[in-house]
Amino acid sequence: MxxxxxxxxxxxxxxxxxxxxxxxxxxSPDMSFLEMLDxxxxxxxxxxxxxxxxxHDCREGICGMCGLMINGNAHGPQRGTTxxxxxxxxxxxxxxxxxxxxxxxxxxxxxDLVVNxxxxxxxxxxxxxxxxxxxSAPEAHSVPVAKANADxxxxxxxxxxxxxCVAACPNGSAMLFTAAKVTQLSLLPQGQPERHTRVIGMVDxxxxxxxxxxxxxxxxxxxxxxxxPLSTIGRLNRDYLTAxxxxxxxxxxx
Amino acid sequence: MELYIEGDPVADTKAPEGPIExxxxxxxxxxxxxxxxxxRKMTVIVVxxxxxxxxxxxxxxxxxxxxxxxxxxxSPRRAHSIAAQGGINAxxxxxxxxxxxxxxxxxxxxGGDFRSRESNVHRLAExxxxxxxxxxxxGVPFAREYGxxxxxxxxxxxxxxxTFYARGQTGQQLLLGAYQALERQIGLGNVEMNARHxxxxxxxxxxKARGIVVRDMVxxxxxxxxxxxxxxxxxxxxxxxxxxxxxxxxxxxxTWRAHRKGAYFANPCYTQIHPTCIPVSGDHQSKLTLxxxxxxxxxxxxxxxxKDDDRAPRDIPEDERDYYLERIYPSFGNLVPRDIASRAAKxxxxxxxxxxxxxxxxxxxxxxxxxxxxxxxxxxxxxxxxEMYERITGEDPYEVPMRIxxxxxxxxxxxxxxxxxxxxxxxxxxxxxxxxxxxxxxxLGASALMQGLADGYFVLPNTxxxxxxxGPFEAxxxxxxxxxxxxxDVEDRIQRLLAINGDRTVDSFHRELGQIMxxxxxxxRSDAGLRKAIDEIRALRDQFWQRVRVPGDGEGLxxxxxxxxxxxxxxxxxxxxxxxxxxxEESCGGHFRAEHQSADGEAERxxxxxxxxxAWEFTATGQPSVLHKEDxxxxxxxxxxxxxx
Numbered sequence: 071m072x073x074x075x076x077x078x079x080x081x082x083x084x085x086x087x088x089x090x091x092x093x094x095x096x097x098s099p100d101m102s103f104l105e106m107l108d109x110x111x112x113x114x115x116x117x118x119x120x121x122x123x124x125x126h127d128c129r130e131g132i133c134g135m136c137g138l139m140i141n142g143n144a145h146g147p148q149r150g151t152t153x154x155x156x157x158x159x160x161x162x163x164x165x166x167x168x169x170x171x172x173x174x175x176x177x178x179x180x181x182d183l184v185v186n187x188x189x190x191x192x193x194x195x196x197x198x199x200x201x202x203x204x205x206s207a208p209e210a211h212s213v214p215v216a217k218a219n220a221d222x223x224x225x226x227x228x229x230x231x232x233x234x235c236v237a238a239c240p241n242g243s244a245m246l247f248t249a250a251k252v253t254q255l256s257l258l259p260q261g262q263p264e265r266h267t268r269v270i271g272m273v274d275x276x277x278x279x280x281x282x283x284x285x286x287x288x289x290x291x292x293x294x295x296x297x298x299p300l301s302t303i304g305r306l307n308r309d310y311l312t313a314x315x316x317x318x319x320x321x322x323x324x
Numbered sequence: 325m326e327l328y329i330e331g332d333p334v335a336d337t338k339a340p341e342g343p344i345e346x347x348x349x350x351x352x353x354x355x356x357x358x359x360x361x362x363x364r365k366m367t368v369i370v371v372x373x374x375x376x377x378x379x380x381x382x383x384x385x386x387x388x389x390x391x392x393x394x395x396x397x398x399s400p401r402r403a404h405s406i407a408a409q410g411g412i413n414a415x416x417x418x419x420x421x422x423x424x425x426x427x428x429x430x431x432x433x434x435g436g437d438f439r440s441r442e443s444n445v446h447r448l449a450e451x452x453x454x455x456x457x458x459x460x461x462x463g464v465p466f467a468r469e470y471g472x473x474x475x476x477x478x479x480x481x482x483x484x485x486x487t488f489y490a491r492g493q494t495g496q497q498l499l500l501g502a503y504q505a506l507e508r509q510i511g512l513g514n515v516e517m518n519a520r521h522x523x524x525x526x527x528x529x530x531x532k533a534r535g536i537v538v539r540d541m542v543x544x545x546x547x548x549x550x551x552x553x554x555x556x557x558x559x560x561x562x563x564x565x566x567x568x569x570x571x572x573x574x575x576x577x578x579t580w581r582a583h584r585k586g587a588y589f590a591n592p593c594y595t596q597i598h599p600t601c602i603p604v605s606g607d608h609q610s611k612l613t614l615x616x617x618x619x620x621x622x623x624x625x626x627x628x629x630x631k632d633d634d635r636a637p638r639d640i641p642e643d644e645r646d647y648y649l650e651r652i653y654p655s656f657g658n659l660v661p662r663d664i665a666s667r668a669a670k671x672x673x674x675x676x677x678x679x680x681x682x683x684x685x686x687x688x689x690x691x692x693x694x695x696x697x698x699x700x701x702x703x704x705x706x707x708x709x710x711e712m713y714e715r716i717t718g719e720d721p722y723e724v725p726m727r728i729x730x731x732x733x734x735x736x737x738x739x740x741x742x743x744x745x746x747x748x749x750x751x752x753x754x755x756x757x758x759x760x761x762x763x764x765x766x767x768l769g770a771s772a773l774m775q776g777l778a779d780g781y782f783v784l785p786n787t788x789x790x791x792x793x794x795g796p797f798e799a800x801x802x803x804x805x806x807x808x809x810x811x812x813d814v815e816d817r818i819q820r821l822l823a824i825n826g827d828r829t830v831d832s833f834h835r836e837l838g839q840i841m842x843x844x845x846x847x848x849r850s851d852a853g854l855r856k857a858i859d860e861i862r863a864l865r866d867q868f869w870q871r872v873r874v875p876g877d878g879e880g881l882x883x884x885x886x887x888x889x890x891x892x893x894x895x896x897x898x899x900x901x902x903x904x905x906x907x908x909e910e911s912c913g914g915h916f917r918a919e920h921q922s923a924d925g926e927a928e929r930x931x932x933x934x935x936x937x938x939a940w941e942f943t944a945t946g947q948p949s950v951l952h953k954e955d956x957x958x959x960x961x962x963x964x965x966x967x968x969x
Binding site: 082098099100101102104105106108109112115116118119120121123125126127128129130131132133134135148151155157159180181184186187188190191194195196198199200201202203204205206207208209210211213214215216217220221223224227228230231254255258260261 | 379382383386397398399400401402404406407416418454456457458460461462463465466467468469470471472473474490491493496497500503504505507508510511517519542569571572573605606608609610611613614712715716717718781782785827829831832873875876880881883884
């Protein structure tokens with residue numbers, strides 16, 4: 071099939087950027103979306119032009135490195151699918167496809183379709199862990215975990231940190247990302263001692279990084295390639311409220 | 325000119341003597357320690373943030389060392405350990421099914437086809453149980469039983485259920501556990517994290533590894549970083565084949581640059597080809613996707629009996645199908661080990677009986693299992709895998725059989741390390757897939773995650789202290805002649821790549837190199853084929869340095885430049901892999917030589933002549949490498965011929 075691509079080109083953080091139109095012909099429906107971009111880039115290089123920069127690594131939907139706004143949808147038209155797993159059979163001959171980077175204040179563009187998602191790491195560093203230095207762990211079976219909680223914790227832990235939730239959110243909020251980690255750890259007995267400091271630390275880091283507030287628009291969960299549910303945000307809010315009332319003066323034991 | 329020169333054998337692996345059960349404990353006791361106040365004065369560089377690198381960086385920081393961590397991805401959470409599906413082995417014996425440290429040790433040595441070091445493998449089995457404890461404490465959501473205890477399942481090469489898992493995403497969950505421990509240390513200021521940085525050279529001063537030269541992939545800035553020790557955890561080199569199940573960015577540059585500076589490279593020819601991957605669909609193919617080995621529990625592998633049979637699979641009657649694994653290996657059937665299943669698929673395709681548009685594929689058919697167990701049961705077991713298959717191929721595996729073909733998956737070879745995981749360069753330690761240590765000639769399923777975390781959480785943090793106890797070493801900086809030279813080498817290389825401005829892209833060279841390697845150094849190797857490959861690789865490498873086109877400059881983000889540097893190193897590694905494969909005139913594990921097989925096509929190992937680790941020393945570009953042999957002694961597990969018939 072033959073396609074018209076309109077791709078965001080931006081040479082660096084200070085460049086204003088613009089959409090540039092490219093024609094790609096003989097696209098196979100068996101290609102992945104990123105392979106279609108590979109073909110375009112090979113041609114651009116031989117034509118003496120700069121290839122389009124985009125992030126990608128595992129190309130099997132798990133590393134979270136790729137992320138493209140495709141026709142205004144984060145990761146494109148297919149639900150539950152990252153851009154790298156999207157295949158060209160989802161499109162038809164003659165289509166025009168707009169390809170843009172994630173757009174959010176906390177994700178500045180580095181070049182073309184590549185953005186800086188370092189703010190996600192800062193949110194995790196502010197509490198998205200359980201303090202368990204190597205060597206200090208008790209026997210794994212010393213604390214049973216109800217299967218339902220373990221399964222629900224897993225479902226939240228499936229987040230790949232791609233940033234689609236932020237890109238889709240009208241407020242540029244990373245609340246689904248933050249809530250997924252808060253939910254995973256607060257469902258497990260091992261996560262209880264730091265439950266309240268964690269949620270406060272992570273939400274503060276989220277706000278400091280320049281992400282917007284959550285207004286329950288729900289766009290995030292629709293585009294999430296791993297189906298993280300909106301209910302995680304409810305859990306985060308509940309933990310956050312409890313934490314702020316309990317730890318107002320940070321006195322131990324209150 | 326000779327292809328290689330034989331040098332002195334490897335003298336000392338530093339493995340302690342005595343009963344194997346006590347060696348690790350004794351090594352830890354005899355090793356020197358560093359007191360906590362002195363740890364704060366010492367810096368360790370860790371390259372790579374996968375299971376091995378992430379866990380090592382976090383643990384060293386917890387111990388009080390200053391750590392500088394580097395990864396080429398935009399975040400340490402993305403390293404390719406994240407893609408591991410199946411699980412992690414540990415000798416917990418929670419099933420009461422006869423498992424033990426000794427049995428895990430035994431299975432791993434046998435699974436490696438008797439080409440690994442007994443002392444190392446035993447240590448791996450010993451610490452395996454601690455890994456599970458550690459990960460549970462971190463909040464890794466392993467699968468559990470209704471009683472709240474951990475669930476386990478069985479995996480290839482073992483008769484006990486010792487594999488812990490988190491659905492089909494075990495690697496992801498373990499990696500996020502290590503990543504979170506690392507982020508905690510970053511937040512505390514104990515680790516300086518440098519994402520989007522690529523190591524391009526090792527700095528060796530007075531015979532010791534003292535630093536690295538890195539390129540900031542966003543600004544293009546080249547800088548020299550110094551430390552008291554350097555740890556490489558940069559993963560495997562499967563992408564030398566271009567198409568593999570590795571992530572696109574996986575590369576050999578960190579270990580290859582260290583090799584050129586004096587670190588021996590061990591057993592480079594040992595590569596694992598995984599039998600169940602989605603076949604190549606066309607020239608545009610950029611990577612291959614694994615379908616979990618667990619599918620072979622219920623799927624039956626077949627091809628048509630006749631050559632060039634173009635009928636749809638459902639139109640081929642039962643008596644015109646060849647369930648070749650069941651036919652050749654009646655006792656193991658579809659569950660033969662990875663190397664055997666892969667080679668059998670290649671053989672039937674070579675006979676012209678392959679299926680699908682490229683004829684490089686075999687059917688994995690679930691119709692019997694669906695009629696026996698019902699579609700619901702199959703959905704519950706494999707639903708996510710079936711969906712992934714349909715997303716990629718557009719075919720519904722509930723209706724038509726899957727098409728699968730083998731693909732490069734893991735590399736057992738890597739930098740040579742002693743029992744302390746130290747390379748032949750003092751102060752340079754190598755962990756995880758980047759070293760050669762524990763898997764011999766073939767890795768068992770669910771053992772890569774075990775080794776990565778064993779090295780990073782428990783082995784390296786203990787053994788590196790013995791080296792650092794002599795530190796802190798004399799301060800060095802960028803004015804040292806060796807540092808200036810390393811940096812200049814990096815800058816010259818980048819300028820050289822940018823200046824060629826030829827007529828072919830980096831990817832076109834990489835793809836062609838991959839085809840040579842797959843053809844001659846893949847599932848089956850022969851003397852004539854390997855010699856041909858060596859000539860072709862050399863010729864193509866010359867072409868690369870004359871004709872490659874790398875657009876742009878070195879000043880900012882330049883993905884073509886990154887790829888060009890990696891492919892240049894793959895060319896050099898590819899030649900060494902072929903030489904290693906040529907010199908090893910036997911078939912063992914993932915290394916199958918056409919000349920060394922029995923009348924019925926089974927691998928023939930030659931313990932009399934090849935029971936050793938081949939450790940290669942770099943001499944100079946274009947000059948033959950020197951082979952150093954480390955003899956393998958088997959005191960506890962006696963070598964036998966593997967048979968699965």
